[in-house]
Amino acid sequence: MCGIVGYVGRSEAAPILLDGLRRLEYRGYDSAGVAIVDGDHIGTRKCAGRIASLAKLMSEKPLSGSYGIGHTRWATHGKVTDENAHPHFDASGKIALIHNGVIENYQALKDQLAVDGDDQFTSETDTEVLAHLIGNIYRQLDGKDSKARLVNAVRAALKQVIGTYGIAVLHSDIPDFMVGARRGSPLVLGVGKDENFLASDVGAIVAYTRDAVYLNDFDVVAVERDKFEISSLAGEIGDRQVSKVEFTAEDIKKGDYPHYMLKEIFEQPATVRDAMRGRLSLEECTAKLGGLNMTPAQLREVGRVVLTGCGTALHAAMVGEYLIEQLANVPTEVEYASEFRHRNTPMTPDTLVFAISQSGETADTLGALRESRRKGYRTLGICNNVASTIARESDGGVYMHAGPEIGVAATKSFTSQLVILTLIGLLLGRMRSLSTAEGSRIIEALEALPKQIEEVLKLSDEIKAIAKKYADVNGVLFFGRQFNFPIALEGALKMKEITYLFAEGHPSAELKHGIIALVRPDLPSVFIAPDDGVFSKNVNNIEQVKARKGPIIALTSGNGAKKLKGIANDIIEIPDVPDCVSPILTVIPLQLLAYHLAVELGRDVDKPRNLAKSVTVE
Ligand code: G6P
Numbered sequence: 001m002c003g004i005v006g007y008v009g010r011s012e013a014a015p016i017l018l019d020g021l022r023r024l025e026y027r028g029y030d031s032a033g034v035a036i037v038d039g040d041h042i043g044t045r046k047c048a049g050r051i052a053s054l055a056k057l058m059s060e061k062p063l064s065g066s067y068g069i070g071h072t073r074w075a076t077h078g079k080v081t082d083e084n085a086h087p088h089f090d091a092s093g094k095i096a097l098i099h100n101g102v103i104e105n106y107q108a109l110k111d112q113l114a115v116d117g118d119d120q121f122t123s124e125t126d127t128e129v130l131a132h133l134i135g136n137i138y139r140q141l142d143g144k145d146s147k148a149r150l151v152n153a154v155r156a157a158l159k160q161v162i163g164t165y166g167i168a169v170l171h172s173d174i175p176d177f178m179v180g181a182r183r184g185s186p187l188v189l190g191v192g193k194d195e196n197f198l199a200s201d202v203g204a205i206v207a208y209t210r211d212a213v214y215l216n217d218f219d220v221v222a223v224e225r226d227k228f229e230i231s232s233l234a235g236e237i238g239d240r241q242v243s244k245v246e247f248t249a250e251d252i253k254k255g256d257y258p259h260y261m262l263k264e265i266f267e268q269p270a271t272v273r274d275a276m277r278g279r280l281s282l283e284e285c286t287a288k289l290g291g292l293n294m295t296p297a298q299l300r301e302v303g304r305v306v307l308t309g310c311g312t313a314l315h316a317a318m319v320g321e322y323l324i325e326q327l328a329n330v331p332t333e334v335e336y337a338s339e340f341r342h343r344n345t346p347m348t349p350d351t352l353v354f355a356i357s358q359s360g361e362t363a364d365t366l367g368a369l370r371e372s373r374r375k376g377y378r379t380l381g382i383c384n385n386v387a388s389t390i391a392r393e394s395d396g397g398v399y400m401h402a403g404p405e406i407g408v409a410a411t412k413s414f415t416s417q418l419v420i421l422t423l424i425g426l427l428l429g430r431m432r433s434l435s436t437a438e439g440s441r442i443i444e445a446l447e448a449l450p451k452q453i454e455e456v457l458k459l460s461d462e463i464k465a466i467a468k469k470y471a472d473v474n475g476v477l478f479f480g481r482q483f484n485f486p487i488a489l490e491g492a493l494k495m496k497e498i499t500y501l502f503a504e505g506h507p508s509a510e511l512k513h514g515i516i517a518l519v520r521p522d523l524p525s526v527f528i529a530p531d532d533g534v535f536s537k538n539v540n541n542i543e544q545v546k547a548r549k550g551p552i553i554a555l556t557s558g559n560g561a562k563k564l565k566g567i568a569n570d571i572i573e574i575p576d577v578p579d580c581v582s583p584i585l586t587v588i589p590l591q592l593l594a595y596h597l598a599v600e601l602g603r604d605v606d607k608p609r610n611l612a613k614s615v616t617v618e
Contacts, residue, residue, distance in 0.1 A: 481538060
């Protein structure tokens, strides 16, 4: 949420900042801006709209200089206007600041600044208040060393802040220098040759350097061309390891695909394989998950599991509940991270908590992780981003290894999460009552998945034709039972996110308890009805919709298609698989349906309205 990029080096900053912002655009894209220093002059360009609008503005009115900062915004405080776009400046106009996060006490700080007569603001943002506060303190501090003075001013201002921030700050009188700091919002330092970078996401700078230092909360970093110094908010100098970024700029290219989302949907045979690679033990018919950092004895003692996350990750958690309870018979709860972190859920000491998050930076999931650890529960992460805050702060976990996911609507990360939750169910199950025969059946089912996903992806054109047929509907309902109930929720979420159509997911049987009142000819119902133990029950519900003239798109397998012929308007047939891995296949046609319908409606698939990929505010 909000992208930050900063550069200090010998090259022109403008193209580097714009390139970084383009790569960060998936984090927020309602407005953008840069500030670049040339000599002692600070130039800024900012505007509402996409990075393309900023690039146009900069081609009309170029900025020169070899250090600067850039920002792409997802509005929290203040409307989407040119004035509210970052960077923001202090009262002197010499200090520029970009910010990701929320300054909760901005009004109190504003009132305090007004007492000093510092009361002229040009935007409605909380960020501008922080810029003024830093400037105000900077002016009051003594000292010839202006670099130290700026760092101290940043520290003193941040000590007064309640809220979250990832920031980059520069001063037009201090050449080749910028200051970064973080609390709750990610910030990474890119270490180059005679140049250094700041970014909220390493993807922004990986084309320039793969050496990175992932900053911790309360770190303040002073960045120059050829050196950097990390200290705490209290001023203690810290030592940090430079790590190698595990992917390259090539990995975040769209290739021949028209959208990242489609590319990522089609990557799933590989990403599902990568999620289980080296984690299956054929001899013992179980999973090997060394990253959990738990001994077999500790795993055997787990009496309860809590799975938490937001959005798509929460839907994966809901499938996880069915999986862990069915395979391991361990009571499992799913908690919205945003609720879990603020309530006092009764938990026993033998509870194992999993925080599930693709980005590893979602503010509520991180909050849930911290709350759970504070209370003494062992808390593990299931993350894609290996350098993320959740990955670093958890007691252990399992990485997805899905590669960067750029499309705002999560796709490949979801199926990776499902594979990992199946592995966790298998591991816990085999330490309890799951037999070798059952264990090996699950392993076989998992290993067959990549090929079966390839089969499902071949249906893309067929699904596109169905999407075209329903392009003028007023909404879509999704229904499923058991393992596929959460898939109904996920199908509806994908549909809402990228088509902006009204969409709801429900357990099939709930149809009769209210939703049936919505059924009408311009509202299709998608039934996820593989040929499993609850197929005939799903057919009953399909008939109920049919009787009320609701169009039906049925997703089925095995003998299901034969039975649904003449009942469903459209049938999508997928391979028949054991019910516990079925969601990994059933979700893919729903991703494709949402994708093709969104394209048909002319939506901006990779950057849907109002959304952001990584939600680092509460
Ligand atoms: C945002 C994204 C969703 C994602 C959710 C959780 O809402 O738009 O696609 O599922 O955040 O993200 P996480 O990175 O924690 O999995």
